[in-house]
Amino acid sequence: GAVVSQHPSRVICKSGTSVKIECRSLDFQATTMFWYRQFPKQSLMLMATSNEGSKATYEQGVEKDKFLINHASLTLSTLTVTSAHPEDSSFYICSAGTWLGTGNIQYFGAGTRLSVL
Amino acid sequence: AQSVTQPDIHITVSEGASLELRCNYSYGATPYLFWYVQSPGQGLQLLLKYFSGDTLVQGIKGFEAEFKRSQSSFNLRKPSVHWSDAAEYFCAVGNNDMRFGAGTRLTVKP
Numbered sequence: 001g002a003v004v005s006q007h008p009s010r011v012i013c014k015s016g017t018s019v020k021i022e023c024r025s026l027d028f029q030a031t032t033m034f035w036y037r038q039f040p041k042q043s044l045m046l047m048a049t050s051n052e053g054s055k056a057t058y059e060q061g062v063e064k065d066k067f068l069i070n071h072a073s074l075t076l077s078t079l080t081v082t083s084a085h086p087e088d089s090s091f092y093i094c095s096a097g098t099w100l101g102t103g104n105i106q107y108f109g110a111g112t113r114l115s116v117l
Numbered sequence: 118a119q120s121v122t123q124p125d126i127h128i129t130v131s132e133g134a135s136l137e138l139r140c141n142y143s144y145g146a147t148p149y150l151f152w153y154v155q156s157p158g159q160g161l162q163l164l165l166k167y168f169s170g171d172t173l174v175q176g177i178k179g180f181e182a183e184f185k186r187s188q189s190s191f192n193l194r195k196p197s198v199h200w201s202d203a204a205e206y207f208c209a210v211g212n213n214d215m216r217f218g219a220g221t222r223l224t225v226k227p
Contacts (some may be wrong), residue, residue, distance in 0.1 A: 006160065032213060041139065043207060044207070047202075048216075091158075093160050102169060103168040104213055106159040106215060107163065108162070113158065
């Protein structure tokens with residue numbers, strides 16, 4: 001099956017630093033990748049949709065200057081949380097989309113737990 | 118706008134008992150429907166999907182779901198639950214613009 005690797009799985013950083021999270025599709029090419037944020041005991045909230053070679057589309061209320069997304073290739077997208085603050089602490093999950101003839105399937109990474117001190 | 122409702126926040130069943138998790142959706146066109154499972158601290162694993170065709174879809178781990186257009190529902194079922202099924206279950210609708218329900222936490226009693 002399709003495998004999506006997300007790295008790192010856990011990161012602890014000081015307030016004001018930037019953190020980069022990588023999302024790779026290992027055995028398929030993903031023209032579209034998605035970034036979600038999940039608060040404890042809550043559902044996934046879509047942050048942005050990223051297409052290879054173009055600018056990401058951000059959901060309403062998501063600061064594009066705060067959450068920088070780069071989708072440099074068909075297998076790699078990165079999310080950089082710039083100048084992280086404690087309120088950015090959360091579980092971030094990426095997914096990679098692949099077309100199955102009649103619709104897109106999203107395969108998810110294992111997530112990144114970000115803790116900002 | 119599309120949306121997904123999972124009415125049950127938490128369900129507890131005994132091991133070996135049957136399971137049904139409810140999902141209702143609102144979508145403007147023919148929906149793409151999914152069920153995902155999430156173990157604590159992990160990403161989401163796709164259990165099954167519905168795009169078109171047979172309204173009863175089979176998934177992994179013995180799960181199945183039935184699409185009922187008249188009821189705007191896509192309930193997940195399993196005839197006999199195993200302790201390893203304890204997890205959070207998310208129903209989702211959409212395609213590139215996927216929206217998730219709030220999730221149902223499943224606890225399995227021995």
